[in-house]
């Protein structure tokens with residue numbers, strides 16, 4: 171266990187450098203609502219996220235986004251990331267078995283598909299050829315991207331539910347809104363948030379249904 175922890179820490183420090191060149195700025199034992207974890211702070215201006223659960227099950231927090239955020243917002247981000255480290259068995263299995271290959275496929279395969287579609291579109295095809303090829307490209311792209319979105323959404327939804335279970339629905343909604351004030355709200359990050367994260371109102375509704 172100790173070796174595993176040391177290895178995870180080592181990989182986290184390395185991984186942090188892929189997000190921000192100077193890597194981890196400090197490490198601390200973070201504690202909130204009965205959860206205690208070592209967190210790795212990085213000061214990454216160009217990174218739109220406030221925090222991330224790394225592939226090694228450790229937690230990165232972004233000083234640049236959170237240094238001026240109130241403590242309860244920082245706690246919320248921390249608890250969301252802790253939620254990612256405790257997924258139900260089925261979700262972690264789907265993440266490992268499906269998400270990694272599908273993300274790779276989406277990252278490399280979809281640009282190739284679009285490139286091929288452009289090639290055909292620019293080669294003066296007949297209307298029939300163009301329609302068929304467009305339909306095939308669109309269907310294949312959706313078949314690759316929709317499962318990625320679904321798994322991502324479930325993963326984020328679970329982390330949000332975990333945060334709700336710790337801080338309660340009312341507090342969750344308030345902190346969520348405050349957190350967005352500290353988030354980078356460019357068009358791309360808004361689109362990503364809309365697509366990959368469940369709406370907080372839905373999370374609260376679901377939490378009530380599940381009695382969390």
Ligand SMILES: [Zn+2]
Nearest residue numbers: 250254326329
């Ligand atoms: Zn998350």
